[in-house]
Amino acid sequence: MADALTLARALADPQSLTLDTDWIGLITTARAEQLLGTLAYRLDGLPLPEDVALLLADARTAAENGRRAALWEAEMARRALAPLGCAVVLLKGTAFVAGGLSAGRGRSIGDLDILVPRDALDAVEAALLAAGWEWVKPDPYDDAYYRRWMHELPPLIHRERDRMIDVHHTILPLTARIRPDAPALLVDAQPLGNGLSLLSPDDMAVHAAAHLFADGDLAGGLRNLWDIHCLIGEHGDDGLAARARHHGLAREMARALRLSRRLFGTPPPVEAPGWSDRLYLRRLLARDDWGRPIRPLTRLVFYIRSHWLRMPPAMLARHLWTKWRRG
Amino acid sequence: MRYRAPPAEALLTAGLDAFTAVFHRPSGITHLLASPAPEILTVLADEPLDLDALLARLADRFDLADADRAALAARLDELMVAGLVEAA
Amino acid sequence: MRHVFSVRIGPIGFRVGSDWREPIDQLRELYRYYPSPNLPDFTVRLEATRPWRRLVRPSIRIAGDYTLPEAAPLPLAQGLLAAEMAMNLQLALGGRRHLLLHASCVERDGRALLMTGESGAGKSTLATLLAAKGWRFMGDEFALIDPETGLVHAFPRLISLKNAGIAAAMAAQPDARFGPLLAGTPKGDIRHMVPDGLAVGAMDEPARPVLLLFPRYGHAAETLPVRGSEAFVRLTQASTNYVAMGEAGFATLTRLVRTVPAQAIDYPDGAAAVAQVEALWRTL
Numbered sequence: 001m002a003d004a005l006t007l008a009r010a011l012a013d014p015q016s017l018t019l020d021t022d023w024i025g026l027i028t029t030a031r032a033e034q035l036l037g038t039l040a041y042r043l044d045g046l047p048l049p050e051d052v053a054l055l056l057a058d059a060r061t062a063a064e065n066g067r068r069a070a071l072w073e074a075e076m077a078r079r080a081l082a083p084l085g086c087a088v089v090l091l092k093g094t095a096f097v098a099g100g101l102s103a104g105r106g107r108s109i110g111d112l113d114i115l116v117p118r119d120a121l122d123a124v125e126a127a128l129l130a131a132g133w134e135w136v137k138p139d140p141y142d143d144a145y146y147r148r149w150m151h152e153l154p155p156l157i158h159r160e161r162d163r164m165i166d167v168h169h170t171i172l173p174l175t176a177r178i179r180p181d182a183p184a185l186l187v188d189a190q191p192l193g194n195g196l197s198l199l200s201p202d203d204m205a206v207h208a209a210a211h212l213f214a215d216g217d218l219a220g221g222l223r224n225l226w227d228i229h230c231l232i233g234e235h236g237d238d239g240l241a242a243r244a245r246h247h248g249l250a251r252e253m254a255r256a257l258r259l260s261r262r263l264f265g266t267p268p269p270v271e272a273p274g275w276s277d278r279l280y281l282r283r284l285l286a287r288d289d290w291g292r293p294i295r296p297l298t299r300l301v302f303y304i305r306s307h308w309l310r311m312p313p314a315m316l317a318r319h320l321w322t323k324w325r326r327g
Numbered sequence: 328m329r330y331r332a333p334p335a336e337a338l339l340t341a342g343l344d345a346f347t348a349v350f351h352r353p354s355g356i357t358h359l360l361a362s363p364a365p366e367i368l369t370v371l372a373d374e375p376l377d378l379d380a381l382l383a384r385l386a387d388r389f390d391l392a393d394a395d396r397a398a399l400a401a402r403l404d405e406l407m408v409a410g411l412v413e414a415a
Numbered sequence: 416m417r418h419v420f421s422v423r424i425g426p427i428g429f430r431v432g433s434d435w436r437e438p439i440d441q442l443r444e445l446y447r448y449y450p451s452p453n454l455p456d457f458t459v460r461l462e463a464t465r466p467w468r469r470l471v472r473p474s475i476r477i478a479g480d481y482t483l484p485e486a487a488p489l490p491l492a493q494g495l496l497a498a499e500m501a502m503n504l505q506l507a508l509g510g511r512r513h514l515l516l517h518a519s520c521v522e523r524d525g526r527a528l529l530m531t532g533e534s535g536a537g538k539s540t541l542a543t544l545l546a547a548k549g550w551r552f553m554g555d556e557f558a559l560i561d562p563e564t565g566l567v568h569a570f571p572r573l574i575s576l577k578n579a580g581i582a583a584a585m586a587a588q589p590d591a592r593f594g595p596l597l598a599g600t601p602k603g604d605i606r607h608m609v610p611d612g613l614a615v616g617a618m619d620e621p622a623r624p625v626l627l628l629f630p631r632y633g634h635a636a637e638t639l640p641v642r643g644s645e646a647f648v649r650l651t652q653a654s655t656n657y658v659a660m661g662e663a664g665f666a667t668l669t670r671l672v673r674t675v676p677a678q679a680i681d682y683p684d685g686a687a688a689v690a691q692v693e694a695l696w697r698t699l
Contacts, residue, residue, distance in 0.1 A: 023454060024430065024454060024455055024458070028458045028480065031480050032480075049454070051453050051454035052454060054512075055454065055456065058511045058512055061511065061661075062511055062659065064661075065355060065661045068352075068353070068354070068661070069354070069355055071353075072353055072354040072355065072410070075353070075354075075410075079410075079413055079414075132408065160408070160409075161356070290416050290432050290458060290460055291458060291460070291479070291480065292460065292462075292478070339662060339665055339666070341665075341669035341673065343642075343643040343644040343647055343669070343672065343673070344642045344643050344644050345642075345644065346644040348665070348669055350662060350665040352662065355661050355662075357651070357658075357664075357665055359644065359647070359648060
């Protein structure tokens with residue numbers, strides 16, 4: 001059965017696509033993995049069948065509009081938070097486009113993610129609420145869990161613009177065994193000159209690796225891994241292993257690099273993957289040419305594992321029990 | 328406090344009877360504005376001004392019905408919420 | 416996927432994959448005279464909610480390039496409805512090449528009439544009534560406006576008739592082709608009608624919009640002009656992709672409301688509406 005390997009190859013080496021490519025399969029897989037805009041930019045300028053070229057041109061336009069909306073959200077957050085004078089660091093997709101990075105080309109961007117100092121959280125929350133953002137979910141249990149344990153405020157959405165903002169104070173949930181050095185992230189952040197900052201290039205790569213493995217069940221993993229491939233490709237990986245070790249994420253960063261090298265050919269090349277890397281690759285490519293998620297058992301393994309990473313087992317049992325009781 | 332509006336190239340405008348449809352390019356958001364909002368944006372695009380200077384400039388350049396300071400402040404607040412005007 | 420069908424409706428191509436044969440057979444029969452796409456714009460999947468639900472109390476989950484996660488599954492007997500809803504959803508959420516207006520559209524002499532309004536306003540019924548009087552039916556769900564030219568392109572998908580409208584349409588157009596009766600859907604009884612030969616044969620010919628109507632059913636006959644600013648606001652609400660289209664959306668819609676007169680038309684019944692429309696048309 002087809003999986004997303006064709007997509008990974010197409011992104012890594014667009015020139016390798018031949019005339020008898022299953023275009024609709026490739027496009028559908030890309031769309032399902034939120035990589036259609038990225039693919040469209042990678043294929044821009046190559047000789048393609050006319051229909052395909054038109055569809056990809058539409059995808060580039062859509063990505064442009066998405067980029068504009070994301071940068072505007074960042075600007076409106078900047079205006080709301082400027083009076084506080086605290087550090088405001090852009091994260092993920094918005095950071096890539098604000099920094100003009102190759103990881104941002106064609107990237108689909110959802111919510112705005114920012115990182116602020118932990119002791120500024122209350123002030124940031126108040127300023128955003130005053131500027132037209134409001135809470136998404138008024139569920140007291142979820143709220144208590146969020147505030148106490150998660151690495152971010154409960155989600156906020158802007159009343160008029162209908163766009164979400166996630167305010168982080170570190171890059172992993174507090175209950176995870178891994179504790180990144182949040183103050184170091186802020187100290188080494190690079191100002192854009194308008195009051196907003198980006199993480200340092202090494203920290204961006206480490207954050208992407210953290211997000212890819214420790215933060216979730218690998219849904220959207222292929223896109224995250226492509227981010228890492230672009231970040232390394234643009235900035236290199238000198239000092240990256242040391243920085244990752246400093247944040248307690250050495251294993252995750254190393255695995256991300258191995259997988260990126262395996263799938264996308266990020267230099268330097270790597271040898272055959274071990275069994276555990278092969279499991280991750282299976283999960284990352286679990287999408288067929290009709291856009292369907294495949295490999296349900298592999299997915300289940302990663303879903304349970306992701307919750308285990310975020311919480312100690314006793315807490316996990318209690319959390320899942322309470323969630324099930326709510327139906 | 329001084330107020331600032333984006334330069335003319337940042338907006339697409341289309342007059343529709345009593346209203347002006349404005350496409351704000353930095354945000355991709357469309358606004359439907361009635362006088363004096365379009366005139367305020369035109370004046371503030373040239374240079375940032377405070378409330379009194381803006382009031383005077385508007386009275387000077389345009390034929391506005393009521394040059395009321397409080398009403399102008401209210402319009403500016405609305406435009407700030409909409410993202411079309413910011414503090415300079 | 417097990418069973419597959421592709422169709423082009425106006426400028427939009429779809430491929431539909433299904434875990435069951437019946438909906439595909441029905442689609443293939445009803446869309447018999449429609450062209451096939453070279454490269455489908457959108458993918459739809461009709462999937463069993465669980466592997467065993469393919470056979471036991473078969474239940475269809477609508478999936479594809481775009482989905483609404485909270486959508487309830489439909490029984491297999493309503494597979495055709497699921498497919499039609501899914502195709503509409505792909506275009507509504509993913510359409511980018513044309514400005515999409517939630518409107519019906521008919522054409523005469525290369526000039527198009529657009530009718531838009533809330534559910535129940537009658538835009539679908541009016542379009543079919545006018546088609547029965549010789550107008551070319553261009554669509555009853557979406558009107559596609561080309562940003563480059565301002566022309567409207569046809570999207571003549573199957574017409575979705577509901578409840579009392581079914582008998583009325585079958586009486587008015589006994590020669591038309593109809594799909595199966597789907598009873599007990601979330602919206603009552605539904606039956607699909609295939610647009611006539613003119614609609615299907617001419618689907619690739621765009622037309623220039625010259626009149627925009629906001630019809631309202633069940634009131635004494637009256638026609639009132641609608642100002643451009645009001646038409647603009649109402650049309651942004653009637654468009655699923657105005658925001659996503661960005662500058663092109665703004666340019667297309669402002670040009671439309673500045674060049675095309677708009678009227679609100681209240682009407683007591685179909686026959687009166689047709690008369691009002693044709694009277695208006697003569698004044699253009």
